[in-house]
Amino acid sequence: MLSNRAANITPSITLGISAKVKELKNKGVAIIDLSIGEPDFLTPDKVKEEGKAAIDKNLTKYDAASGNIVLRQAICEKLKKENALDYQADQIVVSSGAKHAITNALLATINPGDEVLIPVPYWVSYPEMVSLCGGVPVLVQTKKEAGFKVTLEDITPHLSDRTKMIILTNPSNPTGNVFSKKELQSLCGALVEKNILILADEIYERVIYDEPFTSIPSLSEEIYDKTILINGLSKSASMTGWRLGYSATNKKLAKAMGSIQSHLTSHPSTITQAAAIVALRACDDEINHMIHTYKERRDYIENFFKQWGKLDIIPPKGAFYVFIDISPLRAKLKDESLSLKVCEDMIEKYKVAFIPGIGFGQDDFIRLSYAAAMEDIKEGLVRFKTYVDQVLED
Ligand SMILES: Cc1ncc(COP(=O)(O)O)c(C=O)c1O
Known part of the structure; x- marks a missing residue:
């Protein structure tokens, strides 16, 4: 029934994560969502x-x-x-x-x-x-x-x-x-x-x-x-x-x-x-307010990774994403896709959602979106650090 065109489409990994987050939220599980690719502000x-x-x-x-x-x-x-x-x-x-x-x-x-x-x-x-x-x-x-x-x-x-x-x-x-x-x-x-x-x-x-x-x-x-x-x-x-x-x-x-x-x-x-x-x-005023708020979050996250010192990030200069290098975990986690494993663990065990880098063609990375409230970002980062430190110590 399907055209070759339709048959060959691969489903979006990003949407797959969103579906998982939704499913858990519907079950009443409190998820910190740092996966989302849209502003957390209301339309002006x-x-x-x-x-x-x-x-x-x-x-x-x-x-x-x-x-x-x-x-x-x-x-x-x-x-x-x-x-x-x-x-x-x-x-x-x-x-x-x-x-x-x-x-x-x-x-x-x-x-x-x-x-x-x-x-x-x-x-x-x-x-x-x-x-x-x-x-x-x-x-x-x-x-x-x-x-x-x-x-x-x-x-x-x-x-x-x-x-x-x-x-x-x-x-x-x-x-x-x-x-x-x-x-x-x-x-x-x-x-x-x-x-x-x-x-x-x-x-x-x-x-x-x-x-x-x-x-x-x-x-x-x-x-x-x-x-x-x-x-x-x-x-x-x-x-x-x-x-x-x-x-x-x-x-x-x-x-x-x-x-x-x-x-x-x-x-x-x-x-x-x-x-x-x-x-x-x-x-302009409304948009500048959003950008100012993103910048405060960006500065916080950049500083967090600097102080922690275990994982590199690509210095974020724009948009509302941070690309985190998780390759140091590869020696410990032998799964076929490192980024999928890390994101699955983070959702299942720590209730924090990121996007696996494999969806962007870069499996040694995960993407954090800071189009989210500052308290969620802070708590999400603490849980991520706990997870990574534990994996590295094992
Ligand atoms: C790089 C990039 N281009 C285009 C789009 C799509 O934008 P729109 O929602 O206006 O179709 C997105 C949305 O995530 C994006 O990240």
Whole structure:
């Protein structure tokens, strides 16, 4: 009954962990959830009010398939003000979440057999999305010493005459690392020279703590032309359930992606789009408060690992994740997947949920999400330390 496409999909490990957490919670077990990939803040009140008002104003009919024109203009204003980028409304396609924007981008550019470079560790959905769109995911291992930021040296052995695109996630999920402007300049300059498209997933771009953020298409005209910029409001404005993402590209690609979307899904909900205009134009204070809170948590966690001194982490510079190196446990735990074993033990015995690194292609690591209350983070870390110290002593 199933197509080959459907039969070959592997279920998401992240969702598997969420299901386990839910099951335990339903049984009344108190779980500390440090696995979740969404902000723990509520959507700002102003945004919610605008959504309700949109219904009362009867904004409940079809609109332009690529997204409401006022919203696309608001996105252009944001890109100009925050990222020094010049886009016009006909270069923007508004979609039902960043996932949807990425899918449009792949459908508009990838022919069967085209290769898409995906640096490892990767966000769980990329390889499946590429395969579903007929492409071939080519996994490019990066180095821990480089904070898992992909380099030209990592990429070169994987290049072929079928290489069409690379996916760059900045800030990164799962590592929380952020490329500097200099690193991006040399990497993206070289990629574009080789005629490789760049899919720049910048969904976590507002959540950054130390250095200013550089958006990839701002680097040069050539890079701008060959970059598909992906962003959205799920993470920055805590609007995961509203489903609002967007792409910014050259006009030819925007037209193609808009046509694809017009046939497959059309625009996102008109109610979400009305609310998104307010999120983009009037929620700086609310968003800055969230970032300030994440930063306090990030500082606490970084300090905890420094004082403990037994496990390395990738220094977290953005997003709300910490990637923890659990390889010192390998000598003691002989399981096939180290990260699955550690995460299973932590849930079963210590009632704390993390995501196993194997889901991101990096089995020697686990991902902690600090989109959680500070007291949960503190208690979760104490329990994790107890577990690790015990395993290392055995
Ligand atoms: C790197 C990355 N890109 C895209 C997405 C999807 O975002 P959305 O919920 O807007 O589809 C996520 C969500 O976890 C993500 O981590």
